[in-house]
Amino acid sequence: MLRIDCPCCGVRDHSEFRYGGDATAERPAHDNPDLDAWYRYVYVRANPKGLHREFWQHVLGCRQWLVVERDTVTHSIHSVSFSRRQRA
Amino acid sequence: MSRYSVFSLLRHAATGNRGWQRAWRAASPKASYDVVIIGGGGHGLATAFYLAENHGIRNVAVLEKGYIGGGNVGRNTTVIRSNYLLDGNTQFYEFSMKLWEGMSTALNFNVMFSQRGQLVTAHSADQLDTFTHRANVMRSNGIDAEILDREAVRKLVPYLDFSDTARFPIHGAIFQGRAGTARHDAVAWGYARAASGHGVDIIEGCEVTDFVRQGDRIIGVETTRGRIGAGRIGLAVAGHTSVLAQKAGLELPIESHLLQAFVTEPVKPLVDHVVAYGADHFYLSQSDKGGLVFGGNLDGYNSYAQRGNTGVLREVCEAAIALMPNISRLRLLRHWGGIMDMTPDASPIISLTPVDGLYLNGGWCYGGFKATPASGWCFAEMLATGETPALIRGYGLGRFRSGHMIDEAGAGPFAWLQ
Numbered sequence: 001m002l003r004i005d006c007p008c009c010g011v012r013d014h015s016e017f018r019y020g021g022d023a024t025a026e027r028p029a030h031d032n033p034d035l036d037a038w039y040r041y042v043y044v045r046a047n048p049k050g051l052h053r054e055f056w057q058h059v060l061g062c063r064q065w066l067v068v069e070r071d072t073v074t075h076s077i078h079s080v081s082f083s084r085r086q087r088a
Numbered sequence: 089m090s091r092y093s094v095f096s097l098l099r100h101a102a103t104g105n106r107g108w109q110r111a112w113r114a115a116s117p118k119a120s121y122d123v124v125i126i127g128g129g130g131h132g133l134a135t136a137f138y139l140a141e142n143h144g145i146r147n148v149a150v151l152e153k154g155y156i157g158g159g160n161v162g163r164n165t166t167v168i169r170s171n172y173l174l175d176g177n178t179q180f181y182e183f184s185m186k187l188w189e190g191m192s193t194a195l196n197f198n199v200m201f202s203q204r205g206q207l208v209t210a211h212s213a214d215q216l217d218t219f220t221h222r223a224n225v226m227r228s229n230g231i232d233a234e235i236l237d238r239e240a241v242r243k244l245v246p247y248l249d250f251s252d253t254a255r256f257p258i259h260g261a262i263f264q265g266r267a268g269t270a271r272h273d274a275v276a277w278g279y280a281r282a283a284s285g286h287g288v289d290i291i292e293g294c295e296v297t298d299f300v301r302q303g304d305r306i307i308g309v310e311t312t313r314g315r316i317g318a319g320r321i322g323l324a325v326a327g328h329t330s331v332l333a334q335k336a337g338l339e340l341p342i343e344s345h346l347l348q349a350f351v352t353e354p355v356k357p358l359v360d361h362v363v364a365y366g367a368d369h370f371y372l373s374q375s376d377k378g379g380l381v382f383g384g385n386l387d388g389y390n391s392y393a394q395r396g397n398t399g400v401l402r403e404v405c406e407a408a409i410a411l412m413p414n415i416s417r418l419r420l421l422r423h424w425g426g427i428m429d430m431t432p433d434a435s436p437i438i439s440l441t442p443v444d445g446l447y448l449n450g451g452w453c454y455g456g457f458k459a460t461p462a463s464g465w466c467f468a469e470m471l472a473t474g475e476t477p478a479l480i481r482g483y484g485l486g487r488f489r490s491g492h493m494i495d496e497a498g499a500g501p502f503a504w505l506q
């Protein structure tokens with residue numbers, strides 16, 4: 001069981017959260033006609049063995065989307081922050 | 089290497105069973121091979137065997153970082169079936185089923201393939217309709233499939249919950265009589281032994297750490313046991329495909345996720361078939377030792393940790409008891425986790441790659457075990473000829489770019505949804 005330290009609600013079991021996938025995938029601009037950029041955004045993943053930045057939503061709590069930095073081997077969590085602060 | 093037979097059994101019995109030899113040679117790496125296969129799991133070993141058997145290529149090495157049978161081939165629930173709906177999958181898995189049916193003879197190794205039949209329960213009239221569609225597609229491809237109504241299911245598997253209080257009442261089921269299970273370790277050992285008998289070097293405790301390049305071409309691998317040159321390299325490392333592909337400069341549409349499986353304490357013969365629960369992602373069968381073997385959902389977030397967590401444990405036990413209330417007091421003896429290469433369309437990738445000299449066999453999601461012989465057969469043909477065999481034309485890497493996906497799971501392009 002992962003324990004995610006939600007910046008709103010404090011430490012909670014991960015069963016309160018919904019996984020939202022890789023947070024490093026860059027979404028192309030809405031009007032970007034480059035098919036390769038869209039292919040990479042939708043399908044290609046770095047899939048690191050080690051630190052991974054990923055989205056989780058606290059669906060049974062504050063419902064905030066978070067960016068969690070987690071080790072995919074040890075499951076230790078290095079940081080949790082609001083996803084809205086990630087991009088300017 | 090002497091053949092196993094009833095006579096060898098009697099001869100060794102008469103001499104105190106002291107004369108048995110190891111099942112395969114303990115090989116040391118040579119300087120170079122025609123083909124190097126990275127990954128000594130079921131798929132890698134099957135590939136090596138068929139390279140020698142079908143194509144006469146015997147200067148082959150299989151590099152395994154751990155020991156034979158210690159990876160995903162030993163971490164599954166051993167179910168074998170070919171009840172697929174979509175073109176590309178249907179023919180491939182039926183080809184695999186036919187190879188399973190002759191495997192023990194072909195390998196001179198008893199893989200304990202048991203065609204006990206598999207049924208998937210339907211819990212609404214609509215679900216039974218979709219199963220009927222699937223059964224029709226299977227039968228039109230020459231695959232056995234039956235649709236059972238509620239009474240027929242009850243006759244076959246009376247221990248499921250047919251009561252008025254069942255959480256999801258059973259409307260019927262789709263049944264494939266030729267489906268079943270096999271002894272997963274025996275599959276690995278049988279292929280290893282047969283490949284070794286053909287001259288293939290099976291090198292355990294040999295981890296690939298990097299690739300050796302000459303210009304754009306990959307000409308060998310760096311390993312923990314030195315550099316090994318290779319004419320062609322086949323990558324067959326379930327779970328760690330991304331890690332190695334990255335070293336070769338390949339970006340893949342793969343995420344690694346954890347899948348857990350569970351075994352109860354042994355009981356007397358109770359479950360004669362493989363039973364899959366149509367209302368949830370859950371299935372069970374009974375092992376030869378008597379334990380009930382369960383499988384369930386992915387943990388659903390990226391993971392390379394081969395250990396479970398209790399959230400999925402609870403979900404799986406809830407499904408087990410909803411389907412089969414009479415096992416509620418059985419104790420779970422153990423559970424384990426394996427790392428799955430999840431692809432966005434839940435179908436595997438057996439493909440030529442943009443990297444010259446490197447061939448890819450991965451992305452099996454959680455269905456790799458039943459595919460073992462066909463995967464090895466086709467991948468061997470690909471490595472021998474440099475061409476894509478017709479049977480796996482749908483499994484190329486380019487399908488994600490072109491939109492020709494085989495989305496059997498029907499769950500969208502996110503690996504954790506599959």
